Amino acid sequence: MVRRLPREITPGAAARRTLLADCLIALVLALAAIALAAGIGVVGFAALLVLLVLVLWIAVEAGVRRVLRRRRRSAPPVRRRGRRAQVEDETGLDPLREEPTADQPR
C-alpha cells in the first residue's frame, strides 16, 4: 500500500521538504559534473568560480535589502486614516455625533 505524503503540512515542514528535494537535485548535478568532467581538478576549479559568483550575488542582494530596510525605517510613518476621520476633515463634524446644518453638505 503506497503511503502518500500528507497534503496538509505546516509551512516549516513544506520548507524542509523543498530543501530536501533541492539537496537531492544538487547531488545529482554534482555527480554528473564529476562524471563528465576531464578530472577532479576541473570540477574543483569550476566549482570555486561558481561559488565565488554565487556568494557575491547573495552578498549584493543582502546588502541591497539591508539598505532598503534602513530607508523604510527612517522615512516618516504614513498615517492610515479611516472613513470617519476623512469626513471629519472635510466637514469639521464627527459624522457619528452631529447632524449637518442646511448649508453643509451631507
Place this chain on the structure above:
Amino acid sequence: MPSARSERRPLPIPFWRRARRIFLLATIACLVPAGISWMGAMSQAHNVGLGVSSVEWLRQNGGGPIVTQIENWYYTLTAPSKGGPALSALPQVGVASSEGGGGKTAKAYRPPKVVPLIHPALPGEGVWKKAAAGAGPRPPVLVTTFRSDPEYPQFVAGVAWIDSARTELAYVPGLAEPPPPLAHRGSGEVPEGKRGRLVATFNGGFPLETSNAGLIYRGKVVEAMVDGVATVVEYRDGRIDIVKWESGASAPANVWFAKQNLPPIINNGKLNPNLSDGPEWGETVNNAVRVWRSGIGIDSRGNLLYAAANYQTVESLAKILQRAGAVRALELDINEDWTSFISYRHPGAVQPSNLLPEMFRPAERYLTPDERDFFALYLRPGQKW
C-alpha cells in the same frame, strides 16, 4: 470548519532563488571531493610554494588546458618590449677564463668561443669559463653567457658545455614526476654517495602527461616511446646521444634510459622548420610566447650543450643552441619555477652555483628532494676533478 493550520499556505520560493540554492548546494558538493584530493596533494612533500603546487595539482587532474590558456594570457599580457637600454656588463658566471679560448690543444678539445650577436661585444661575452674552481686543464663543464637577440638586447642566455668524454649523465626521477608507480624511484635528489663526483645538475623535460612522449628508465619502458620525438638517450655502454626516436614504442636492449620531450628543435645542424604551435608540441604555452626556456643539445663531437634564458620563444632557444654549436637539440622544461642548471665549484657538491644569477630556484635545488625529474652529471670513474 477548516482548521487554522490548513488555512495557512506556505509562501512559495521564487524560482530563481530556488535555482540559486540548488547551484550553491551542487557547488559545495563538487568542492568536497576536489578539496579532499587537493589537500591530499598538498600534504605531500613539496619544495615549491602552495600556489605552484596547486597549479601542478590542477594540471595533473585534468586542468592542463585551463592552466595553459591562463599562462598564455598572462605571458602575452606581460610580454617584454623590444629594445631598451643596452647592458654594460654580463652576469658573472664560471670561475676563470678557460685557457685556449677555442680549437684543439695538444690533448684536449675546447669548444670555440660563441660569436656574439650584438656588437660591440661586452667583456667576456661568449668566452667559455670553467664552472669548477680548481678544475684542471680539461674542465668537465664550461659556461658562458651572451646576448641572444638583437631585438631584445637586455636578455642574456646562459650556455653550458659538458665534456662527454669525462662525464656521465644520469636520469634522476623526482618525487612526483614521473608519476607513480615507478620502480627504483629513489629520493628525488642527488644520492649522497655520488656527490663526491657530481659536477652539474639540470632540469628535465615536461611532465609526461603534457609532453605526449615516452620514457625508458633503467632499461624498462615507463611510458610508451613515440617515434619522431626528440630523445636524450644513455646507452648501456655509457654513451650519451640526442636523437630523433625511430625505434618504436618498446625499449631497445642497449638503452639504459631515454627521456623524450617534444619534436627536435635542431636536427642535422638545422632549425626545425616547424617551430610553430601544434599538438606535437604538447600541452603548453604557445611556442611564440616569451618565457623562461631551457634546452639541451649535442655538438658534432658528442659533447652536450645546455642553454637557458628568460623571455625566449622556442625558435630563439633553438638559435641559442645552434649558435653554441649544437647539431641536434630538444627543448626541456620551461617557466621560471622549473628551469635550473647548477654547477658545483668544489667536489662533494660544495658551493653550488646557478648558471644564471636570475634563475629562480635556489642552487641547492637538487641536493634536496624535488618533485620533478632531472639530470645529474658525474665525473666518470678514474677521472680527476
